[in-house]
Amino acid sequence: MPDRETLVRILDLARWAPSGDNTQPWRFKIIDDGRVAVHGFDTRDHVIYDFDGHASHIAHGALLETIRIAASGFGCTSAWKLRPGCPDTAPIYDVFVREEANLGADPLLAYIQTRVVQRRPMRTTPLTSMQKQVLTTAPGEGYEVRFFESAADRWAMAKLLWENAYVRLTCPEAFQVHREVIEWGARFSRDRIPEQAVGVDPLTGKLMRWVMKSWGRVDFFNRYLFGTIVPRIQLDLLPALGCAAHLVLHAARPPSDLADYARVGGAIQRLWLTAASVGLHLQPEMTPVIFNWYARAGRSVSVLEGLNRRVGSLAGQIGKLMGPAGSAGLVFICRVGVSDTPISRSTRKDLDELTAQAWQTEKSNSV
Numbered sequence: 001m002p003d004r005e006t007l008v009r010i011l012d013l014a015r016w017a018p019s020g021d022n023t024q025p026w027r028f029k030i031i032d033d034g035r036v037a038v039h040g041f042d043t044r045d046h047v048i049y050d051f052d053g054h055a056s057h058i059a060h061g062a063l064l065e066t067i068r069i070a071a072s073g074f075g076c077t078s079a080w081k082l083r084p085g086c087p088d089t090a091p092i093y094d095v096f097v098r099e100e101a102n103l104g105a106d107p108l109l110a111y112i113q114t115r116v117v118q119r120r121p122m123r124t125t126p127l128t129s130m131q132k133q134v135l136t137t138a139p140g141e142g143y144e145v146r147f148f149e150s151a152a153d154r155w156a157m158a159k160l161l162w163e164n165a166y167v168r169l170t171c172p173e174a175f176q177v178h179r180e181v182i183e184w185g186a187r188f189s190r191d192r193i194p195e196q197a198v199g200v201d202p203l204t205g206k207l208m209r210w211v212m213k214s215w216g217r218v219d220f221f222n223r224y225l226f227g228t229i230v231p232r233i234q235l236d237l238l239p240a241l242g243c244a245a246h247l248v249l250h251a252a253r254p255p256s257d258l259a260d261y262a263r264v265g266g267a268i269q270r271l272w273l274t275a276a277s278v279g280l281h282l283q284p285e286m287t288p289v290i291f292n293w294y295a296r297a298g299r300s301v302s303v304l305e306g307l308n309r310r311v312g313s314l315a316g317q318i319g320k321l322m323g324p325a326g327s328a329g330l331v332f333i334c335r336v337g338v339s340d341t342p343i344s345r346s347t348r349k350d351l352d353e354l355t356a357q358a359w360q361t362e363k364s365n366s367v
Contacts (some may be wrong), residue, residue: 148246264332
Protein backbone atom coordinates (compact mmCIF):
# COMPACT_ATOMS: atom_id res chain seq x y z
CA MET A 1 0.00 0.00 0.00
CA PRO A 2 1.25 3.54 -0.69
CA ASP A 3 2.33 5.59 2.30
CA ARG A 4 0.72 8.85 3.44
CA GLU A 5 3.20 11.01 1.53
CA THR A 6 2.27 9.31 -1.74
CA LEU A 7 -1.44 9.75 -1.03
CA VAL A 8 -0.86 13.44 -0.35
CA ARG A 9 0.90 13.84 -3.69
CA ILE A 10 -1.92 12.01 -5.49
CA LEU A 11 -4.58 14.21 -3.88
CA ASP A 12 -2.59 17.36 -4.53
CA LEU A 13 -2.77 16.57 -8.23
CA ALA A 14 -6.34 15.25 -8.22
CA ARG A 15 -7.74 18.44 -6.62
CA TRP A 16 -7.45 20.02 -10.09
CA ALA A 17 -10.52 18.08 -11.21
CA PRO A 18 -13.28 20.28 -12.69
CA SER A 19 -16.44 21.31 -10.85
CA GLY A 20 -19.32 23.59 -11.69
CA ASP A 21 -18.31 27.24 -11.16
CA ASN A 22 -15.17 25.98 -9.35
CA THR A 23 -17.18 25.01 -6.25
CA GLN A 24 -14.86 22.07 -5.43
CA PRO A 25 -17.61 20.16 -3.56
CA TRP A 26 -15.24 17.75 -1.82
CA ARG A 27 -12.98 17.46 1.17
CA PHE A 28 -10.31 14.83 1.85
CA LYS A 29 -9.42 12.72 4.84
CA ILE A 30 -6.56 10.22 4.72
CA ILE A 31 -7.74 7.28 6.85
CA ASP A 32 -4.59 5.18 6.67
CA ASP A 33 -2.03 3.98 4.14
CA GLY A 34 -3.94 3.17 0.99
CA ARG A 35 -7.33 4.60 2.00
CA VAL A 36 -8.80 8.05 1.55
CA ALA A 37 -12.30 9.26 2.42
CA VAL A 38 -13.66 11.85 0.01
CA HIS A 39 -16.36 13.84 1.79
CA GLY A 40 -18.69 15.18 -0.88
CA PHE A 41 -21.41 17.78 -0.58
CA ASP A 42 -23.81 19.51 -2.94
CA THR A 43 -25.20 22.99 -3.38
CA ARG A 44 -28.83 22.24 -4.27
CA ASP A 45 -30.17 24.35 -1.40
CA HIS A 46 -28.91 27.59 -2.91
CA VAL A 47 -27.77 26.88 -6.50
CA ILE A 48 -30.54 26.49 -9.06
CA TYR A 49 -28.21 24.64 -11.42
CA ASP A 50 -27.49 21.84 -8.94
CA PHE A 51 -30.67 19.94 -9.76
CA ASP A 52 -31.16 17.37 -6.96
CA GLY A 53 -27.40 17.65 -6.36
CA HIS A 54 -26.62 15.90 -9.65
CA ALA A 55 -24.20 18.55 -10.91
CA SER A 56 -22.20 18.11 -7.71
CA HIS A 57 -22.40 14.32 -7.98
CA ILE A 58 -20.97 14.59 -11.49
CA ALA A 59 -18.14 16.71 -10.10
CA HIS A 60 -17.48 14.05 -7.45
CA GLY A 61 -17.16 11.48 -10.21
CA ALA A 62 -14.74 13.68 -12.14
CA LEU A 63 -12.62 13.93 -9.00
CA LEU A 64 -12.67 10.17 -8.39
CA GLU A 65 -11.58 9.52 -11.98
CA THR A 66 -8.84 12.13 -11.60
CA ILE A 67 -7.61 10.35 -8.46
CA ARG A 68 -7.37 7.15 -10.51
CA ILE A 69 -5.40 8.85 -13.26
CA ALA A 70 -3.16 10.69 -10.78
CA ALA A 71 -2.47 7.48 -8.86
CA SER A 72 -1.18 5.82 -12.02
CA GLY A 73 1.67 8.30 -12.03
CA PHE A 74 2.86 6.78 -8.75
CA GLY A 75 2.50 3.16 -9.86
CA CYS A 76 -0.85 2.78 -8.12
CA THR A 77 -4.39 1.81 -8.96
CA SER A 78 -7.46 3.20 -7.22
CA ALA A 79 -11.05 2.09 -6.77
CA TRP A 80 -13.94 3.74 -4.96
CA LYS A 81 -17.20 2.76 -3.36
CA LEU A 82 -19.98 4.81 -1.86
CA ARG A 83 -20.15 4.48 1.92
CA PRO A 84 -23.53 2.99 2.90
CA GLY A 85 -25.94 5.09 4.90
CA CYS A 86 -24.71 8.50 3.74
CA PRO A 87 -27.28 10.99 2.49
CA ASP A 88 -27.06 12.16 -1.13
CA THR A 89 -26.44 15.67 0.19
CA ALA A 90 -23.24 14.55 1.97
CA PRO A 91 -21.94 11.34 0.37
CA ILE A 92 -18.67 9.81 1.46
CA TYR A 93 -16.63 7.93 -1.11
CA ASP A 94 -14.07 5.47 0.24
CA VAL A 95 -11.12 5.36 -2.14
CA PHE A 96 -8.69 2.45 -1.97
CA VAL A 97 -5.24 2.98 -3.48
CA ARG A 98 -2.91 0.06 -4.13
CA GLU A 99 0.57 -0.25 -5.60
CA GLU A 100 0.78 -2.40 -8.71
CA ALA A 101 4.02 -3.65 -10.22
CA ASN A 102 4.85 -2.53 -13.76
CA LEU A 103 1.85 -0.21 -13.97
CA GLY A 104 2.43 2.55 -16.51
CA ALA A 105 1.16 6.09 -16.14
CA ASP A 106 -2.20 6.83 -17.74
CA PRO A 107 -1.70 8.84 -20.97
CA LEU A 108 -4.11 11.48 -19.62
CA LEU A 109 -1.96 12.16 -16.54
CA ALA A 110 -0.05 15.03 -18.15
CA TYR A 111 -3.24 17.01 -18.81
CA ILE A 112 -4.80 17.10 -15.34
CA GLN A 113 -3.42 20.56 -14.52
CA THR A 114 -3.25 22.00 -18.05
CA ARG A 115 -6.93 21.29 -18.85
CA VAL A 116 -8.81 24.61 -18.82
CA VAL A 117 -12.15 26.11 -19.85
CA GLN A 118 -12.11 28.23 -23.00
CA ARG A 119 -15.18 30.50 -22.93
CA ARG A 120 -14.17 32.65 -25.90
CA PRO A 121 -14.65 31.83 -29.61
CA MET A 122 -12.26 29.25 -31.03
CA ARG A 123 -11.21 28.36 -34.56
CA THR A 124 -13.70 26.57 -36.76
CA THR A 125 -11.04 24.22 -38.16
CA PRO A 126 -12.83 20.85 -38.58
CA LEU A 127 -11.93 17.99 -36.29
CA THR A 128 -9.64 15.38 -37.78
CA SER A 129 -10.71 11.75 -38.08
CA MET A 130 -8.16 10.87 -35.37
CA GLN A 131 -9.55 13.49 -32.99
CA LYS A 132 -13.11 12.27 -33.53
CA GLN A 133 -12.08 8.67 -33.02
CA VAL A 134 -10.36 9.23 -29.68
CA LEU A 135 -13.14 11.53 -28.45
CA THR A 136 -15.73 8.90 -29.35
CA THR A 137 -14.02 6.19 -27.30
CA ALA A 138 -12.85 8.40 -24.40
CA PRO A 139 -15.98 8.19 -22.16
CA GLY A 140 -15.96 4.40 -22.16
CA GLU A 141 -18.60 1.71 -22.47
CA GLY A 142 -22.19 2.77 -21.99
CA TYR A 143 -21.78 6.25 -23.47
CA GLU A 144 -22.21 7.69 -26.95
CA VAL A 145 -20.61 10.88 -28.27
CA ARG A 146 -22.45 12.74 -31.03
CA PHE A 147 -20.86 15.53 -33.06
CA PHE A 148 -22.67 18.67 -34.20
CA GLU A 149 -20.04 20.16 -36.47
CA SER A 150 -21.48 21.48 -39.72
CA ALA A 151 -22.34 25.17 -40.06
CA ALA A 152 -26.03 24.25 -39.83
CA ASP A 153 -25.40 22.14 -36.72
CA ARG A 154 -23.51 24.92 -35.01
CA TRP A 155 -26.22 27.41 -35.88
CA ALA A 156 -28.86 25.08 -34.41
CA MET A 157 -26.83 24.80 -31.20
CA ALA A 158 -26.31 28.57 -31.17
CA LYS A 159 -30.08 29.13 -31.30
CA LEU A 160 -30.57 26.66 -28.44
CA LEU A 161 -27.93 28.39 -26.33
CA TRP A 162 -29.33 31.83 -27.20
CA GLU A 163 -32.74 30.87 -25.82
CA ASN A 164 -31.17 29.07 -22.88
CA ALA A 165 -29.18 32.19 -21.99
CA TYR A 166 -32.35 34.28 -21.81
CA VAL A 167 -33.67 32.01 -19.08
CA ARG A 168 -30.33 32.03 -17.31
CA LEU A 169 -30.01 35.82 -17.32
CA THR A 170 -33.61 36.72 -16.44
CA CYS A 171 -34.22 34.12 -13.75
CA PRO A 172 -34.30 35.73 -10.28
CA GLU A 173 -33.38 32.40 -8.67
CA ALA A 174 -30.13 32.37 -10.66
CA PHE A 175 -29.14 35.96 -9.87
CA GLN A 176 -27.47 35.29 -6.53
CA VAL A 177 -25.49 32.41 -8.04
CA HIS A 178 -24.21 34.59 -10.88
CA ARG A 179 -23.29 37.42 -8.54
CA GLU A 180 -21.31 35.27 -6.15
CA VAL A 181 -19.53 32.99 -8.62
CA ILE A 182 -17.45 35.71 -10.33
CA GLU A 183 -14.33 37.17 -8.71
CA TRP A 184 -14.38 40.62 -10.21
CA GLY A 185 -11.16 42.21 -11.41
CA ALA A 186 -9.24 38.94 -11.10
CA ARG A 187 -7.14 36.96 -13.55
CA PHE A 188 -7.04 33.87 -11.33
CA SER A 189 -9.42 32.64 -8.64
CA ARG A 190 -8.94 29.78 -6.20
CA ASP A 191 -12.64 29.28 -5.45
CA ARG A 192 -14.63 31.12 -8.15
CA ILE A 193 -14.43 32.16 -11.81
CA PRO A 194 -12.10 35.13 -12.37
CA GLU A 195 -13.63 37.98 -14.35
CA GLN A 196 -11.00 37.78 -17.10
CA ALA A 197 -12.00 34.15 -17.79
CA VAL A 198 -15.73 34.85 -18.11
CA GLY A 199 -15.52 35.66 -21.82
CA VAL A 200 -16.79 39.24 -22.08
CA ASP A 201 -14.87 42.37 -23.09
CA PRO A 202 -13.62 44.72 -20.33
CA LEU A 203 -16.36 47.32 -20.89
CA THR A 204 -19.13 44.73 -20.68
CA GLY A 205 -17.43 43.27 -17.62
CA LYS A 206 -17.51 46.64 -15.84
CA LEU A 207 -21.16 47.13 -16.73
CA MET A 208 -22.04 43.63 -15.54
CA ARG A 209 -20.25 44.23 -12.26
CA TRP A 210 -22.29 47.39 -11.61
CA VAL A 211 -25.62 45.96 -12.77
CA MET A 212 -25.25 42.75 -10.74
CA LYS A 213 -25.04 44.58 -7.45
CA SER A 214 -28.82 44.17 -7.14
CA TRP A 215 -31.64 42.24 -8.76
CA GLY A 216 -33.50 45.52 -9.25
CA ARG A 217 -30.74 46.78 -11.56
CA VAL A 218 -30.64 43.51 -13.47
CA ASP A 219 -34.41 43.43 -13.91
CA PHE A 220 -34.50 47.07 -15.05
CA PHE A 221 -31.76 46.54 -17.64
CA ASN A 222 -33.41 43.37 -18.91
CA ARG A 223 -36.87 44.94 -19.19
CA TYR A 224 -36.07 48.35 -20.63
CA LEU A 225 -32.50 48.40 -21.97
CA PHE A 226 -32.21 45.01 -23.69
CA GLY A 227 -29.78 43.98 -20.98
CA THR A 228 -29.49 40.35 -22.09
CA ILE A 229 -28.47 41.07 -25.69
CA VAL A 230 -24.76 41.90 -25.33
CA PRO A 231 -23.98 39.14 -22.79
CA ARG A 232 -25.82 36.57 -24.91
CA ILE A 233 -23.89 37.62 -28.01
CA GLN A 234 -20.52 37.48 -26.27
CA LEU A 235 -21.09 34.48 -23.99
CA ASP A 236 -23.36 32.29 -26.10
CA LEU A 237 -23.93 33.19 -29.76
CA LEU A 238 -20.38 33.94 -30.91
CA PRO A 239 -18.74 31.06 -28.97
CA ALA A 240 -21.42 28.64 -30.22
CA LEU A 241 -20.58 29.54 -33.81
CA GLY A 242 -16.85 29.87 -33.14
CA CYS A 243 -15.82 26.27 -32.54
CA ALA A 244 -14.96 23.11 -34.43
CA ALA A 245 -17.96 21.20 -33.07
CA HIS A 246 -20.42 20.76 -30.25
CA LEU A 247 -20.18 17.37 -28.56
CA VAL A 248 -23.19 15.75 -26.95
CA LEU A 249 -22.69 12.88 -24.49
CA HIS A 250 -25.50 10.37 -24.02
CA ALA A 251 -25.72 7.61 -21.44
CA ALA A 252 -27.13 4.39 -22.89
CA ARG A 253 -28.94 3.92 -19.58
CA PRO A 254 -30.07 7.27 -18.14
CA PRO A 255 -28.53 7.79 -14.68
CA SER A 256 -30.92 7.15 -11.82
CA ASP A 257 -28.93 7.41 -8.60
CA LEU A 258 -25.92 9.15 -7.08
CA ALA A 259 -23.42 6.46 -8.14
CA ASP A 260 -24.68 6.67 -11.74
CA TYR A 261 -24.09 10.43 -11.82
CA ALA A 262 -20.63 9.95 -10.31
CA ARG A 263 -19.81 7.53 -13.13
CA VAL A 264 -21.05 10.15 -15.61
CA GLY A 265 -18.55 12.56 -14.07
CA GLY A 266 -15.75 10.09 -14.68
CA ALA A 267 -16.78 9.76 -18.33
CA ILE A 268 -16.87 13.55 -18.74
CA GLN A 269 -13.41 13.95 -17.24
CA ARG A 270 -11.98 11.31 -19.59
CA LEU A 271 -13.58 13.13 -22.52
CA TRP A 272 -12.22 16.51 -21.40
CA LEU A 273 -8.68 15.29 -20.75
CA THR A 274 -8.69 13.42 -24.06
CA ALA A 275 -9.70 16.62 -25.85
CA ALA A 276 -6.73 18.37 -24.24
CA SER A 277 -4.43 15.51 -25.26
CA VAL A 278 -5.25 16.02 -28.97
CA GLY A 279 -4.75 19.80 -28.90
CA LEU A 280 -8.33 20.92 -28.31
CA HIS A 281 -9.83 23.31 -25.82
CA LEU A 282 -13.31 22.72 -24.41
CA GLN A 283 -16.15 24.64 -22.80
CA PRO A 284 -18.97 22.82 -20.99
CA GLU A 285 -22.51 23.88 -21.97
CA MET A 286 -24.36 22.34 -19.05
CA THR A 287 -27.30 24.65 -18.37
CA PRO A 288 -29.42 23.28 -21.27
CA VAL A 289 -28.80 19.78 -19.87
CA ILE A 290 -29.89 20.90 -16.40
CA PHE A 291 -32.97 22.73 -17.65
CA ASN A 292 -33.84 19.58 -19.62
CA TRP A 293 -33.71 17.64 -16.33
CA TYR A 294 -36.15 20.12 -14.78
CA ALA A 295 -38.54 19.86 -17.72
CA ARG A 296 -38.45 16.07 -17.89
CA ALA A 297 -39.14 15.87 -14.15
CA GLY A 298 -42.05 18.32 -14.44
CA ARG A 299 -40.35 20.67 -11.97
CA SER A 300 -40.38 24.47 -11.99
CA VAL A 301 -37.16 26.40 -12.45
CA SER A 302 -38.60 29.72 -11.32
CA VAL A 303 -41.55 31.40 -9.66
CA LEU A 304 -42.00 33.15 -13.01
CA GLU A 305 -44.26 30.93 -15.08
CA GLY A 306 -43.08 32.53 -18.30
CA LEU A 307 -39.59 31.20 -17.64
CA ASN A 308 -40.93 27.73 -16.87
CA ARG A 309 -42.70 27.72 -20.24
CA ARG A 310 -39.42 28.72 -21.90
CA VAL A 311 -37.66 25.84 -20.15
CA GLY A 312 -40.29 23.49 -21.55
CA SER A 313 -39.69 24.96 -25.00
CA LEU A 314 -35.93 24.41 -24.57
CA ALA A 315 -36.55 20.78 -23.75
CA GLY A 316 -38.61 20.55 -26.91
CA GLN A 317 -35.73 21.99 -28.95
CA ILE A 318 -33.37 19.45 -27.41
CA GLY A 319 -35.79 16.66 -28.31
CA LYS A 320 -35.91 17.82 -31.93
CA LEU A 321 -32.11 18.03 -32.14
CA MET A 322 -31.35 14.74 -30.45
CA GLY A 323 -34.49 12.64 -30.61
CA PRO A 324 -36.53 11.35 -27.64
CA ALA A 325 -33.97 8.70 -26.65
CA GLY A 326 -31.13 11.20 -26.90
CA SER A 327 -32.98 13.69 -24.76
CA ALA A 328 -33.61 11.08 -22.05
CA GLY A 329 -29.97 10.02 -21.82
CA LEU A 330 -28.47 13.48 -22.24
CA VAL A 331 -25.77 14.11 -19.62
CA PHE A 332 -23.30 16.58 -21.13
CA ILE A 333 -22.93 19.15 -23.91
CA CYS A 334 -19.73 20.99 -24.72
CA ARG A 335 -17.98 22.73 -27.56
CA VAL A 336 -14.42 22.04 -28.68
CA GLY A 337 -11.88 23.64 -30.96
CA VAL A 338 -8.35 24.87 -31.36
CA SER A 339 -7.43 28.16 -29.69
CA ASP A 340 -4.67 29.92 -27.86
CA THR A 341 -4.43 28.91 -24.22
CA PRO A 342 -6.53 31.25 -22.05
CA ILE A 343 -4.44 33.66 -19.98
CA SER A 344 -6.97 33.56 -17.14
CA ARG A 345 -8.33 30.54 -15.29
CA SER A 346 -9.72 29.20 -12.04
CA THR A 347 -7.13 27.68 -9.75
CA ARG A 348 -7.90 25.57 -6.66
CA LYS A 349 -7.95 25.65 -2.88
CA ASP A 350 -4.80 24.33 -1.24
CA LEU A 351 -4.78 20.68 -0.24
CA ASP A 352 -4.16 21.62 3.40
CA GLU A 353 -7.42 23.57 3.44
CA LEU A 354 -9.39 20.83 1.69
CA THR A 355 -8.04 18.27 4.15
CA ALA A 356 -8.57 20.38 7.29
CA GLN A 357 -12.17 21.12 6.34
CA ALA A 358 -12.94 17.40 6.12
CA TRP A 359 -11.97 17.01 9.77
CA GLN A 360 -14.10 20.00 10.73
CA THR A 361 -17.09 18.64 8.77
CA GLU A 362 -16.79 15.22 10.38
CA LYS A 363 -16.51 16.74 13.84
CA SER A 364 -19.58 18.96 13.37
CA ASN A 365 -21.61 16.02 12.05
CA SER A 366 -20.77 13.96 15.13
CA VAL A 367 -21.84 16.61 17.64
